[in-house]
Amino acid sequence: xxxxxxxxxxxxxxxxxxxxxxxxxxxxxxxxxxxxxxxxxxxxxxxxxxxxxxxxxxxxxxxxxxxxxxxxxxxxxxxxxxxxxxxxxxxxxxxxxxxxxxxxxxxxxxxxxxxxxxxxxxxxxxxxxxxxxxxxxx
Amino acid sequence: xxxxxxxxxxxxxxxxxxxxxxxxxxxxxxxxxxxxxxxxxxxxxxxxxxxxxxxxxxxxxxxxxxxxxxxxxxxxxxxxxxxxxxxxxxxxxxxxxxxxxxxxxxxxxxxxxxxxxxxxxxxxxxxxxxxxxxxxxx
Amino acid sequence: xxxxxxxxxxxxxxxxxxxxxxxxxxxxxxxxxxxxxxxxxxxxxxxxxxxxxxxxxxxxxxxxxxxxxxxxxxxxxxxxxxxxxxxxxxxxxxxxxxxxxxxxxxxxxxxxxxxxxxxxxxxxxxxxxxxxxxxxxx
Amino acid sequence: xxxxxxxxxxxxxxxxxxxxxxxxxxxxxxxxxxxxxxxxxxxxxxxxxxxxxxxxxxxxxxxxxxxxxxxxxxxxxxxxxxxxxxxxxxxxxxxxxxxxxxxxxxxxxxxxxxxxxxxxxxxxxxxxxxxxxxxxxx
Amino acid sequence: xxxxxxxxxxxxxxxxxxxxxxxxxxxxxxxxxxxxxxxxxxxxxxxxxxxxxxxxxxxxxxxxxxxxxxxxxxxxxxxxxxxxxxxxxxxxxxxxxxxxxxxxxxxxxxxxxxxxxxxxxxxxxxxxxxxxxxxxxx
Amino acid sequence: xxxxxxxxxxxxxxxxxxxxxxxxxxxxxxxxxxxxxxxxxxxxxxxxxxxxxxxxxxxxxxxxxxxxxxxxxxxxxxxxxxxxxxxxxxxxxxxxxxxxxxxxxxxxxxxxxxxxxxxxxxxxxxxxxxxxxxxxxx
Numbered sequence: 152x153x154x155x156x157x158x159x160x161x162x163x164x165x166x167x168x169x170x171x172x173x174x175x176x177x178x179x180x181x182x183x184x185x186x187x188x189x190x191x192x193x194x195x196x197x198x199x200x201x202x203x204x205x206x207x208x209x210x211x212x213x214x215x216x217x218x219x220x221x222x223x224x225x226x227x228x229x230x231x232x233x234x235x236x237x238x239x240x241x242x243x244x245x246x247x248x249x250x251x252x253x254x255x256x257x258x259x260x261x262x263x264x265x266x267x268x269x270x271x272x273x274x275x276x277x278x279x280x281x282x283x284x285x286x287x288x289x
Numbered sequence: 290x291x292x293x294x295x296x297x298x299x300x301x302x303x304x305x306x307x308x309x310x311x312x313x314x315x316x317x318x319x320x321x322x323x324x325x326x327x328x329x330x331x332x333x334x335x336x337x338x339x340x341x342x343x344x345x346x347x348x349x350x351x352x353x354x355x356x357x358x359x360x361x362x363x364x365x366x367x368x369x370x371x372x373x374x375x376x377x378x379x380x381x382x383x384x385x386x387x388x389x390x391x392x393x394x395x396x397x398x399x400x401x402x403x404x405x406x407x408x409x410x411x412x413x414x415x416x417x418x419x420x421x422x423x424x425x426x427x
Numbered sequence: 428x429x430x431x432x433x434x435x436x437x438x439x440x441x442x443x444x445x446x447x448x449x450x451x452x453x454x455x456x457x458x459x460x461x462x463x464x465x466x467x468x469x470x471x472x473x474x475x476x477x478x479x480x481x482x483x484x485x486x487x488x489x490x491x492x493x494x495x496x497x498x499x500x501x502x503x504x505x506x507x508x509x510x511x512x513x514x515x516x517x518x519x520x521x522x523x524x525x526x527x528x529x530x531x532x533x534x535x536x537x538x539x540x541x542x543x544x545x546x547x548x549x550x551x552x553x554x555x556x557x558x559x560x561x562x563x564x565x
Numbered sequence: 566x567x568x569x570x571x572x573x574x575x576x577x578x579x580x581x582x583x584x585x586x587x588x589x590x591x592x593x594x595x596x597x598x599x600x601x602x603x604x605x606x607x608x609x610x611x612x613x614x615x616x617x618x619x620x621x622x623x624x625x626x627x628x629x630x631x632x633x634x635x636x637x638x639x640x641x642x643x644x645x646x647x648x649x650x651x652x653x654x655x656x657x658x659x660x661x662x663x664x665x666x667x668x669x670x671x672x673x674x675x676x677x678x679x680x681x682x683x684x685x686x687x688x689x690x691x692x693x694x695x696x697x698x699x700x701x702x703x
Numbered sequence: 704x705x706x707x708x709x710x711x712x713x714x715x716x717x718x719x720x721x722x723x724x725x726x727x728x729x730x731x732x733x734x735x736x737x738x739x740x741x742x743x744x745x746x747x748x749x750x751x752x753x754x755x756x757x758x759x760x761x762x763x764x765x766x767x768x769x770x771x772x773x774x775x776x777x778x779x780x781x782x783x784x785x786x787x788x789x790x791x792x793x794x795x796x797x798x799x800x801x802x803x804x805x806x807x808x809x810x811x812x813x814x815x816x817x818x819x820x821x822x823x824x825x826x827x828x829x830x831x832x833x834x835x836x837x838x839x840x841x
Numbered sequence: 842x843x844x845x846x847x848x849x850x851x852x853x854x855x856x857x858x859x860x861x862x863x864x865x866x867x868x869x870x871x872x873x874x875x876x877x878x879x880x881x882x883x884x885x886x887x888x889x890x891x892x893x894x895x896x897x898x899x900x901x902x903x904x905x906x907x908x909x910x911x912x913x914x915x916x917x918x919x920x921x922x923x924x925x926x927x928x929x930x931x932x933x934x935x936x937x938x939x940x941x942x943x944x945x946x947x948x949x950x951x952x953x954x955x956x957x958x959x960x961x962x963x964x965x966x967x968x969x970x971x972x973x974x975x976x977x978x979x
Contacts (some may be wrong), residue, residue, distance in 0.1 A: 168918060176406045178328075180956065184956075184959065186974050187940065187959060187962070187966070187973035187974070187976055188940055188943075188944060188959045189945055190616070190620070191947065191952075191955060191956070191959060192615075192948065194612065194616060194952075195952060196394075196437060196896045198608065198612045198616075199952060202604070202608060202612070203392065203393055203395070203396050203608075203895040204391075204393075206389060206604070208383075208386055208388075208389040209386055209389045209390065210384050213351060213386075213891075214355060214390075214393060215725075216351060216354075216391070217354055217355055217357075217393060218357055218358070218360035218397055219355075219389045220355035220356070220358045220359045220903075221358045221359050221361075221362035221394060221397045222335075222362075222397060222953065223359075223397060224359035224360075224362060224363055224400060224537075225362055225397075225398065225779070225953075226362065226777075226779035226780060226917075227326045227779045227914075227915070227916035227917045227954075228397075228916060228951075228953035228954070228957065228958070230953075230956075230960075231397075231952075231956065231957075236788075238385075241349060245346075246871055247346050248347055248351075249345055250346075250739065250740055251344060251346040251347045252347065252351075252352075253740075254740060254742060254743055255341055255342075255347075255356070256359060256537075257341070257537075257746065258336075258341050258538055258742065259356055259359045259360060259363075259366075259369075259498075259537045259538065259539060260359060260363065260536065260537045261532075261533075261534060261535045261536045261540075261780075262534055262535065262743075262746075262747060262783075263535060263536045263753060263774065263777075263779075263780035263783040264537075264779075264780070265743060266736075266743070266782070266783065267369065267734065267780065267782070267783075269736065269739060269740045269743060272739070275737055276739070279317045283738045284738050285738035286738070286739055286740075296577065297865075316439060318542065322542075322545065322564060324554070324560050325526065325549055325559035325560070325562055326526055326529075326530060326545050326562075327539075328544070328758070329530055329533065329541060329545060332533065332538075332750065332754060332755075333538060335539060336746070336750050336754070338752075340737070340742070340746060341746075358541065361538075362951075363641070364503075364639075364641035364642060365501070365502035365503045365539075365640075365641045366502060366537075366539035366540070366541075366543065368539075368542075368543070369538075369539040369542065369543075369545075378664075384785070388601065388602055391602075392602060392604060392605055394951075395605065395608065395951075396951060396952055397912075397951045397952065398948065398950065398951045398952060399642075399946075399947075399948060399949045399950040399951045399954075400605075400608075400609060400613060400645075400948055401636065401644075401645040401949060402638075402641075402642070403605060403645075404598075404605070404645065405642065405644070405645075407598065407601060407602045407605060408644075409592055410548070411601055411602070414601070419602035420598045422557045422600050422601070422619035425808075426603075435836075437848075456680065457721070460680075460683065461810075462697045463664065463686070463690070463697035463698070463700055464664055464668060464682060464683045464685055464700075466668060466892070466896070467668055467671065467676075467679060467680070467683060469886065470671065470676075470677060470892060470893075472886070473675060474810075474888050475810045475891075478880070478884060478888075479806065479807055479809070479810050479884075482803060482806075482880070484797075484799050484800055484803040485804070485807075486801045487799055489765060489800075489804075490804075490807060492765060492768075492769055493768055493769055493771075493772035493804045493807060494772070494807070494811055495769075496769035496772045496773045497775075497776035497808060497811045497812060498771070498776075498811060499771045499773070500776060500777055501640075501644075501677075501771035501776055501777065501812065503639070503640035503677075503678075503681075504640060504675075504677035504678070504681065504811075505642045506677075506680070506681070506684075507676075507811075508679065520639050521618065521760075522762055523760050524760055524765075526760075526776075527760040527761045527771045528756060528761070528765075528766075530715050530755065530758075531755055531756075531761075532773060533600075533744075533755070534750075534751045534755050535770055535773045535774060535777075535780075536773060536777065539810060541776060546839060559650040562610075583858065601955050605805075610960075612948075612950045616725060617763045617944065617945055617947070617948050618945075620941060620942075620944075620951035622937050622938055622941040623933075623941045623942065623945075624931050624963070627903060627938075627942075628895075628942075628945060629908060630903060630906075630907055630933055631906055631907055631909075631910035631942045631945060632910070632945070632949055633907075634907035634910045634911045635910045635911050635913075635914035635946060635949045635950060636949060637911075638912075638915055639914055639915065640913060641951075642949075645949075648739045652839045659898075662898055662899055662903075665896060665898040665899045666899070666903075666904075666907045668893065668896075669893055669894075669899075669904060669907060669908070670813075670890045670911060671813075671893065672813060672814055672888075673811045673814065673815060673908055673911045673912060673915075673918075673921075674911060674915065675776075675808075675809075675812045675816075676810055676811065677811060678813075689966075690758065732890070756842070778915075778917035778918060779916075779917045780846060802877065802878055805878075806878060806880060806881055809881065809884065813918075814881075814889060814921075815885075815912065815915075815917075815918035815920075815921040815926070816917075817881060818870065818874075818881070818919070818920075818921065819918065819921075821874065821877060821878045822920075824876055824894060828877070834874050835876045835877035836877070838877055838878075
């Protein structure tokens, strides 16, 4: 049970998961909060990554694709969408799978959401030198 | 290319995908539209299932988990969320994986979204005689 | 200019517009607020109907179709969507035009929004004895 | 710092805050999760109430009014809105202050949000025998 | 029925509708997808424009005003809102009618939505040399 | 009752409230609307500030914190969120209280909303020379 987990284990698990999933982009988010909202940084490490993402039931790629789906559908969190498109690549998702999930959101949240999701993916792919044609098989 | 696909292939692919994924619940949605909005029924079959879900890049379970993630996060489409929780079960997702994706939405869309997603899952699990403790490992 | 309009003109304009557009359903909303939130009732009459809907630039049917579009897309205001589907009928919009606008939202807000919009339309059409096949040309 | 807080302190703080704020309605939510999603129950106690609501910077009434504002504006979490309207009453907010915050959302999220928020407040007030005219000063 | 429509008719209808409604801005969106998400480009042409917008029930100006209403209300698709404000002008809507629909969204989705919609309209009007005072009759 | 309030009183009340709450940023919004949408400027003064914000039930700081909560949670109105973070400071809210309300939205609308709210607060604090460490007590 979570209530029996020593707090420092949550932090260690969270740090490890953040590093593996969000890498430098995640670290930058955490560091940027240290002056103005240090508790938010703690919660991201301990709760989001230490408690939620570290649950064993789902592999990281499926978790990141679910996050990309949700953020694409909500359409109001473009910086976080880019972090998690990068996170999906970090944990081994195929670029084409990321695009597939984004396109699927056209059905559930409308074409503008999918278009803005594809624009986010293009930026992340460009930064990493990923050929967009590989992703889209175009 | 989609533009070279004969229309009746889209319909056949869509009918097959709808049956496999959404089963009777999906069929009921389609049938209920035949009097008032038959074009919407056509589009669901031909576009949503025939074009989008039938793309080969992702397995159906990953697609359904992405849909469950998005609908849980949006929080304004409870009937469709239940259809796709059922769809996830139909295509072989583990009940615990569905719960895991819903819980993850607490991080991205807030606890009310996750709570209402869990309530939807409970209803679907109850209808199918799935023990909720298996899902939640509680 | 609004700032030169006597307040009682706003109320008279709003009452007239509410009666023409929302009819009995609108009157019920206003009356239901009189104990718990009388200012909200005033604002709906004076601002929403007296200031906004009474502007001469658009005919009432176009205004109601725009409202039906927005509420279908937002997906979180089903009671108000039904009032304005009824309002669209009250001001002379064709049932088929209402369905057309709702279906178009599949493109901009996703299929769940359109499906829940059609369900709302069916309820309103049923209450008024409108044959759903006329609306959908099915 | 949160990272130095023993886990059992979080649970004790969370239990105390949940009891004071959400009372029986909150306890029911927690209990209802114990079979299907026990971790979500833990997170609500430890994170939402133990970490966030227990921060000393804001009094509980201001926190609950902020939550009522957000849930009214989002419009997709009616069960949780009712819990927190009750929570606002539990921590000593005036009924009229709750209505005031809900009405203010007409400006930021539109009249449908405010109308559905008032409907939620009426249900909670009715359950507690609060005269709606006191709230609305009508 | 859609299922009997040859696929190349959908494409031809969609290309014609896209050109008439969205003009160069729409063409740019399509072209920008050809490397990374060519299927999304196909779907926009074949489904959004070929199936939905080409339905005979509503004139293009009413359709574009409904889209402007929805995107203003949703508030999370500013690039697409600008394309469709331009589209409304392309199909003959009066600038003042576009502003009227955007202002009406203050009632249904709140003043921030209306303010950001007006900002989008100003940009599009500026690009086309439309005097903003004509639109607002100020 | 609002219906007995002379219109020029609404304007005077609204001008006074706008000046006290939103200051120069609010004035800029009003002025920017005078050519393209003068009625929207009137409505903001007369309705939003003259009718709603001027109601006596809540102090301005609580009203502004409720607005910051709602706009952070909605996540689709960043310019208005910054105006109201500034407004909260103008009416005497502590910087730390503003951050507290934003962080609380992580629970109700997810971490991306809270992160983007903190980013907005940092911009406003920077413009005013407020040390972010004071706000976050870091």
